[in-house]
Amino acid sequence: MKIQPDAAQFPLAFKTVVLAGFKAAKPEVLLNAALMLALLAVPLWAWFADEPFLITLTTRAVIFAIAGVGLNFALGFGGLVSLGHAAFFGLGGYVMGVLAYHAQTYTALLDWPFVIEGSRSMLVIWLVAILLSALLALGIGALSLRTSGVYFIMITLAFAQMLYYFAISWPAYGGEDGLSIYVRNSFPGLNTMAPIQFFAICFVLLILVLLLVKFLARSAFGLALGAARQNEERVQAVGQMPYRLYLIAFMISGSITGLAGALFADLNRFVSPTMFSWQTSGEIMVFVILGGVGRVFGPVAGAALFILLEHSLGGLSDYWHVYLGAILLGVVLFARGGLYGMLTGREAAHD
Amino acid sequence: MTEPVLDIRNVSKSFGALVASEGINLDVRPGEIHALIGPNGAGKSTLIKQIAGGLQPDSGSVVFDGQDVTALTTAARARLGMGRTFQISSLAMDYSVLQNVVLGALGRRGTVFRFFRPVMRDRELLAQARAALVEVGLEEMQNMRTSELSHGQRRQLEVAVALTLAPKIFLMDEPMAGLGMEGSRRLMGFLDTLRQRAPILLVEHDMDAVFQLADRISVLVYGSIIATGTVEEIRANPQVRAAYLGEEEARS
Numbered sequence: 131m132k133i134q135p136d137a138a139q140f141p142l143a144f145k146t147v148v149l150a151g152f153k154a155a156k157p158e159v160l161l162n163a164a165l166m167l168a169l170l171a172v173p174l175w176a177w178f179a180d181e182p183f184l185i186t187l188t189t190r191a192v193i194f195a196i197a198g199v200g201l202n203f204a205l206g207f208g209g210l211v212s213l214g215h216a217a218f219f220g221l222g223g224y225v226m227g228v229l230a231y232h233a234q235t236y237t238a239l240l241d242w243p244f245v246i247e248g249s250r251s252m253l254v255i256w257l258v259a260i261l262l263s264a265l266l267a268l269g270i271g272a273l274s275l276r277t278s279g280v281y282f283i284m285i286t287l288a289f290a291q292m293l294y295y296f297a298i299s300w301p302a303y304g305g306e307d308g309l310s311i312y313v314r315n316s317f318p319g320l321n322t323m324a325p326i327q328f329f330a331i332c333f334v335l336l337i338l339v340l341l342l343v344k345f346l347a348r349s350a351f352g353l354a355l356g357a358a359r360q361n362e363e364r365v366q367a368v369g370q371m372p373y374r375l376y377l378i379a380f381m382i383s384g385s386i387t388g389l390a391g392a393l394f395a396d397l398n399r400f401v402s403p404t405m406f407s408w409q410t411s412g413e414i415m416v417f418v419i420l421g422g423v424g425r426v427f428g429p430v431a432g433a434a435l436f437i438l439l440e441h442s443l444g445g446l447s448d449y450w451h452v453y454l455g456a457i458l459l460g461v462v463l464f465a466r467g468g469l470y471g472m473l474t475g476r477e478a479a480h481d
Numbered sequence: 482m483t484e485p486v487l488d489i490r491n492v493s494k495s496f497g498a499l500v501a502s503e504g505i506n507l508d509v510r511p512g513e514i515h516a517l518i519g520p521n522g523a524g525k526s527t528l529i530k531q532i533a534g535g536l537q538p539d540s541g542s543v544v545f546d547g548q549d550v551t552a553l554t555t556a557a558r559a560r561l562g563m564g565r566t567f568q569i570s571s572l573a574m575d576y577s578v579l580q581n582v583v584l585g586a587l588g589r590r591g592t593v594f595r596f597f598r599p600v601m602r603d604r605e606l607l608a609q610a611r612a613a614l615v616e617v618g619l620e621e622m623q624n625m626r627t628s629e630l631s632h633g634q635r636r637q638l639e640v641a642v643a644l645t646l647a648p649k650i651f652l653m654d655e656p657m658a659g660l661g662m663e664g665s666r667r668l669m670g671f672l673d674t675l676r677q678r679a680p681i682l683l684v685e686h687d688m689d690a691v692f693q694l695a696d697r698i699s700v701l702v703y704g705s706i707i708a709t710g711t712v713e714e715i716r717a718n719p720q721v722r723a724a725y726l727g728e729e730e731a732r733s
């Protein structure tokens with residue numbers, strides 16, 4: 131099909147292009163769009179209808195989605211089955227908690243050898259959460275990536291548990307009870323206490339993180355990482371070290387989940403050791419598996435579905451996790467690609 | 482005499498009581514096809530692994546391009562210029578054919594740590610990748626998922642990936658297996674010209690192919706090299722006839 135850039139024909143040509151584009155759009159792209167629109171429509175509607183709880187619920191889904199996108203980068207693209215991503219989620223949470231706590235009590239975080247003050251600025255908190263999570267991922271990854279399979283799962287789990295017990299036994303920041311922050315941290319030009327505005331912040335961050343992963347997946351690094359997941363020997367034979375690819379992927383993955391942790395703590399204005407717990411790690415993995423491992427938008431679908439189930443089943447029974455478990459088993463046994471696999475089929479080999 | 486590209490010095494390797502390589506000396510010189518033949522289980526693939534990395538010899542050393550590489554990783558050896566094809570195809574099966582060759586071209590470029598530019602739109606990489614596919618005759622298949630290729634096509638793809646690396650030596654472990662008559666003939670023609678670009682250490686079962694192609698042949702039996710020489714020398718060698726060719730003839 132040829133389209134003439136003729137001025138008179140422009141509207142027609144434009145229409146042809148749009149129509150062709152729509153027809154060519156893969157089901158995956160349509161599902162992505164529908165999902166993001168729904169995530170946007172619900173809180174907007176709730177805002178007009180004055181249902182702040184619904185906004186908060188959607189914000190939760192968005193934050194979980196970010197955490198899942200983080201894990202999915204390691205798990206889906208690098209094949210690294212980490213059952214310890216709560217380590218990053220919790221670290222992000224505590225970065226927020228500790229920085230805000232010192233700001234709210236007007237105490238310095240560190241007096242010697244140099245002074246470190248707390249902070250109430252989300253931008254500062256995010257930055258610190260991202261950097262420290264990357265650093266933690268470097269440490270955990272450097273040790274655990276020498277193993278694989280079940281050992282890797284166990285070691286990542288063990289690191290998260292270590293941090294969990296550390297948080298519990300550290301009285302300075304609330305120990306088992308956690309830390310409450312009275313006012314949500316600030317973002318220039320916005321009133322973060324307004325649920326819809328905080329939602330907007332999280333939603334934009336989700337979009338940025340999705341774009342990041344999309345770019346990474348298509349980059350040279352993404353190609354090599356995916357190849358390492360499929361066949362390490364092949365990657366070595368073309369002169370690359372899978373270990374290095376994994377380590378960087380793990381750092382990127384950890385920092386995204388760490389950012390989600392900081393947002394989650396800010397949403398609740400509360401952080402506790404629960405964020406480090408193995409249940410949290412498990413839930414993040416559930417988002418990824420429900421949505422579709424290795425699909426860029428998979429965790430968004432997974433987190434949304436999780437919140438939906440939690441909200442509907444949770445109302446029916448206190449044991450809703452049992453039902454969730456059954457659904458998860460169903461997905462793993464019968465729909466291995468998760469929601470995305472079911473609705474859009476197998477990913478194209480080439481895009 | 483010109484310096485050999487690859488020089489294997491006194492390499493030994495045992496798996497428990499099984500001696501897979503016993504004091505092996507072998508060199509590959511510029512411009513030649515050096516064939517490595519021997520019965521099943523003789524230790525051919527084991528030797529290739531020790532050359533390419535992935536298996537550490539118990540003793541002896543592997544010198545490549547004037548450098549002792551015995552202690553280097555597989556990846557480091559590949560970067561120095563070893564282009565290897567596997568006896569059992571080792572590819573990224575979920576990727577398209579083109580993605581596999583682009584991965585090779587990326588390996589040649591050296592750095593994969595580029596995070597934002599779409600790699601499948603990189604003209605330079607695509608050009609190298611497609612050129613390699615054309616050379617092995619897989620250009621029609623470039624958008625197919627690798628897992629959908631036949632065995633023979635996978636072998637061709639392995640060769641194509643090795644080509645993208647523009648290596649200083651090719652290490653090929655039975656590249657013709659599963660190719661069929663026509664495919665084998667084609668690949669033989671190609672290997673015949675390929676030796677101008679870089680020498681080839683060729684493990685091959687097909688005697689006719691070996692006798693047609695090889696400049697020199699080494700015969701490996703039970704982990705030891707019993708003879709190295711030109712096609713005529715190997716054909717005439719009574720030890721080889723007894724140990725290997727005799728078997729072949731008796732079988733056919």
Ligand SMILES: Nc1ncnc2c1ncn2[C@@H]1O[C@H](COP(=O)(O)OP(=O)(O)OP(=O)(O)O)[C@@H](O)[C@H]1O
Pocket residue numbers: 496499501519520521522523524525526527528568
């Ligand atoms: N990792 C290993 N551990 C134990 N034994 C091994 C290992 N690798 C190879 N062997 C044994 O070493 C011997 C040589 O194997 P190798 O694969 O090198 O033979 P080959 O000459 O390539 O045979 P073929 O022609 O069948 O490919 C075989 O007896 C094999 O079983």
Ligand SMILES: [Mg+2]
Pocket residue numbers: 525526527568654
């Ligand atoms: Mg073999």
